[in-house]
Amino acid sequence: MTSLADLNQNIQTAARRALADGRAEVVFGYRQGTAPFTAAPHFARTPEDCGQFVWTSFARVNLAAYLPKYPGKVALIARGCEARSAVGQVVESQFPRENLYVIGVGCQGMVDPEAVLAREKRPIREVTEDLTTINLAGDGWTASLPKAEVLRRNCKTCVCRTPKDLADEMLGGDAPPLPADDFADLKALAAKPPQEKMAYFKGLVKDCLRCYACRQACPLCYCPVCFVDETRPQWLGKSNDAMDTFTFHLLRAFHCAGRCTSCGACEAACPMDIKLREFNRLLEEEVQKDWQFVPGASWDQKPPLTTYRPDDEADFIK
Amino acid sequence: MAEYTVKDKLSFLKAAAGSGRRLLAPSSKDGRVRLAEVTPDRVAFDYLNTHLSPKDAFFPQTEKMLAFHKDAAKPGAFVYQPLGLDKIQPTVVFGLRPCDARGLAVCDRVFQNDRFTDPYWKTKYEGAVKIGLACQAPGPNCFCTAVGGSPFGEDGLDVLAFTKGEGLGLKTLTPAGDEFLKGLSGLESGGAAGEMDGLKKAAESRLPGPLDLAKAQAAPVMEIYNQPHWKETADRCLNCGTCTFFCPTCHCFDIQDEENERGGVRMRNWDTCMSWLYTIHGSGHNPRPTKTERVRQRFMHKLKYIPLKQGGACGCVGCGRCVQHCPVNIDIRAVAVDMSK
Numbered sequence: 089m090t091s092l093a094d095l096n097q098n099i100q101t102a103a104r105r106a107l108a109d110g111r112a113e114v115v116f117g118y119r120q121g122t123a124p125f126t127a128a129p130h131f132a133r134t135p136e137d138c139g140q141f142v143w144t145s146f147a148r149v150n151l152a153a154y155l156p157k158y159p160g161k162v163a164l165i166a167r168g169c170e171a172r173s174a175v176g177q178v179v180e181s182q183f184p185r186e187n188l189y190v191i192g193v194g195c196q197g198m199v200d201p202e203a204v205l206a207r208e209k210r211p212i213r214e215v216t217e218d219l220t221t222i223n224l225a226g227d228g229w230t231a232s233l234p235k236a237e238v239l240r241r242n243c244k245t246c247v248c249r250t251p252k253d254l255a256d257e258m259l260g261g262d263a264p265p266l267p268a269d270d271f272a273d274l275k276a277l278a279a280k281p282p283q284e285k286m287a288y289f290k291g292l293v294k295d296c297l298r299c300y301a302c303r304q305a306c307p308l309c310y311c312p313v314c315f316v317d318e319t320r321p322q323w324l325g326k327s328n329d330a331m332d333t334f335t336f337h338l339l340r341a342f343h344c345a346g347r348c349t350s351c352g353a354c355e356a357a358c359p360m361d362i363k364l365r366e367f368n369r370l371l372e373e374e375v376q377k378d379w380q381f382v383p384g385a386s387w388d389q390k391p392p393l394t395t396y397r398p399d400d401e402a403d404f405i406k
Numbered sequence: 407m408a409e410y411t412v413k414d415k416l417s418f419l420k421a422a423a424g425s426g427r428r429l430l431a432p433s434s435k436d437g438r439v440r441l442a443e444v445t446p447d448r449v450a451f452d453y454l455n456t457h458l459s460p461k462d463a464f465f466p467q468t469e470k471m472l473a474f475h476k477d478a479a480k481p482g483a484f485v486y487q488p489l490g491l492d493k494i495q496p497t498v499v500f501g502l503r504p505c506d507a508r509g510l511a512v513c514d515r516v517f518q519n520d521r522f523t524d525p526y527w528k529t530k531y532e533g534a535v536k537i538g539l540a541c542q543a544p545g546p547n548c549f550c551t552a553v554g555g556s557p558f559g560e561d562g563l564d565v566l567a568f569t570k571g572e573g574l575g576l577k578t579l580t581p582a583g584d585e586f587l588k589g590l591s592g593l594e595s596g597g598a599a600g601e602m603d604g605l606k607k608a609a610e611s612r613l614p615g616p617l618d619l620a621k622a623q624a625a626p627v628m629e630i631y632n633q634p635h636w637k638e639t640a641d642r643c644l645n646c647g648t649c650t651f652f653c654p655t656c657h658c659f660d661i662q663d664e665e666n667e668r669g670g671v672r673m674r675n676w677d678t679c680m681s682w683l684y685t686i687h688g689s690g691h692n693p694r695p696t697k698t699e700r701v702r703q704r705f706m707h708k709l710k711y712i713p714l715k716q717g718g719a720c721g722c723v724g725c726g727r728c729v730q731h732c733p734v735n736i737d738i739r740a741v742a743v744d745m746s747k
């Protein structure tokens with residue numbers, strides 16, 4: 089891949105082809121956003137619509153989250169994490185495999201606006217990008233930053249930057265693989281006394297507004313009625329009470345255990361910059377360790393916590 | 407109305423804090439600027455706007471409305487506990503941005519009008535002297551001028567201030583503002599208004615021109631309501647509540663009782679029209695059954711219903727928070743263009 093413009097061309101061509109071939113009635117991708125650090129999910133149904141597709145480092149959601157119960161055949165322009173999450177939707181029976189066409193794109197990672205703002209204090213009026221850098225402009229100044237230095241937290245340890253094994257078709261070159269998450273910080277945390285662990289997790293969500301952008305952005309949170317929204321009877325208080333907020337996060341994390349693909353949509357969508365994945369990473373590690381299971385890596389293996397076998401370990405039942 | 411200058415911001419803030427009112431002002435915490443009670447030395451000046459809107463100073467996310475406990479003497483009876491609204495201390499709010507002050511004025515017309523007076527809002531809002539800080543360097547997502555405001559706007563403020571070197575220029579806008587500044591020491595009379603005009607023009611020239619809302623506002627409600635673009639915008643909306651929680655003019659709440667065997671509280675919490683739960687009836691019927699109706703509601707409310715009910719005042723004040731924070735880039739300016747097609 090020589091330039092971002094070429095990649096955009098290739099994406100648009102692939103999208104048009106998917107529509108023309110009848111593989112899809114709609115193609116999910118992104119178009120340019122209207123403000124710095126934004127991109128808009130774009131659903132193309134005609135060849136003209138396809139002309140707006142771009143590759144962006146500012147995707148804040150996971151397009152696979154739009155799949156559950158979506159009527160008709162969909163082609164998904166997918167980063168690695170989105171391809172994995174799409175696999176998850178199929179495995180969890182939320183979307184039929186035969187209605188899905190995955191156009192994979194080798195991905196160098198998404199950019200974390202907070203990381204950029206930490207390095208560039210002047211007001212940024214315009215953000216553009218090419219394959220490996222982002223270009224900033226303000227009042228009478230311009231600057232560039234290598235994307236690799238301002239990646240989103242989850243993108244720094246992505247295990248699927250090039251979703252060759254999952255995609256029906258690949259675009260863009262291979263993105264060089266990265267070392268996987270070694271969970272070192274969490275292992276250190278696990279050795280701490282319970283009070284300290286509790287303080288850590290409570291501290292993570294102390295600014296939470298319970299707007300639920302994290303849940304709405306997450307491809308796993310497709311329950312028709314989330315437990316926090318149950319009203320008959322009501323399961324959880326509605327105020328900004330710290331314990332109710334904490335309960336939401338803790339239960340959501342358990343619901344996502346062994347299913348989370350570390351796409352980071354929850355964190356990118358959160359307007360309070362809460363490190364939501366800290367809850368999930370801990371469980372991710374457990375699932376990898378106990379079941380050697382990587383979510384979204386196989387089209388037919390069910391997540392361990394959604395299956396039952398008579399010979400499952402049961403020694404915790406006394 | 408009067409104009410003043412002060413040579414040093416800090417001594418002005420100290421005088422304000424010493425006035426017997428609690429000082430609420432922008433300050434930085436964990437890297438984010440918010441409006442909160444603060445000591446004069448910690449007031450921030452180098453912010454574009456507060457991260458969250460200032461509405462929670464007058465309309466907190468969770469607000470107790472009343473409390474009750476079991477009557478020890480009479481089985482089955484409860485005793486009402488007044489909340490002591492009369493004990494709420496008056497405040498001086500420094501550093502409101504003009505868009506937000508105007509947004510609070512939109513909320514004020516909802517909470518206090520010829521039909522209702524909301525005592526929870528009234529006590530805090532009317533008990534505050536509101537000092538705005540003009541935007542001499544508007545931010546990248548600001549568009550107050552597109553919706554009838556100005557970086558030096560005066561709506562909803564008692565005093566408008568602007569930074570002048572190490573000091574401030576101040577212009578009073580209401581009798582409450584006059585009264586408050588008269589009582590403070592260290593102010594010099596005059597020297598603000600003339601300079602303000604030039605700064606205002608310069609700041610406005612850096613902001614976008616007006617959005618063309620005339621057509622959408624003149625058209626019958628149902629014509630806009632039935633436009634085809636709503637579904638397309640709604641397709642990508644996540645129905646998270648981010649835009650409503652950040653908006654200075656969003657004011658919807660949900661009343662909840664929480665109780666145990668000894669008693670309980672009634673409170674109200676911010677609610678969001680983007681949630682299906684907002685409109686579901688006890689019967690299970692939902693008059694806004696899909697994302698399309700919910701998205702339409704938010705933008706119709708901002709750009710059509712509020713102007714209709716509030717004598718033309720736009721329900722969006724152009725603070726840009728929803729544009730910045732919407733995870734899927736639903737931009738109210740683009741929706742306004744769709745509504746005007």
Ligand code: SF4
Binds near residue numbers: 298299357
């Ligand atoms: S998106 Fe952030 S603020 Fe909103 S509920 Fe989730 S963690 Fe809380």
Ligand code: SF4
Binds near residue numbers: 344347350352353
């Ligand atoms: S929990 Fe967060 S990182 Fe995991 S799949 Fe959901 S949005 Fe992605």
Ligand code: SF4
Binds near residue numbers: 725
């Ligand atoms: S609608 Fe958006 S830009 Fe307008 S006042 Fe509300 S948050 Fe600000």
Ligand code: SF4
Binds near residue numbers: 645
């Ligand atoms: S418009 Fe954006 S911020 Fe508002 S509910 Fe929809 S996705 Fe969330």
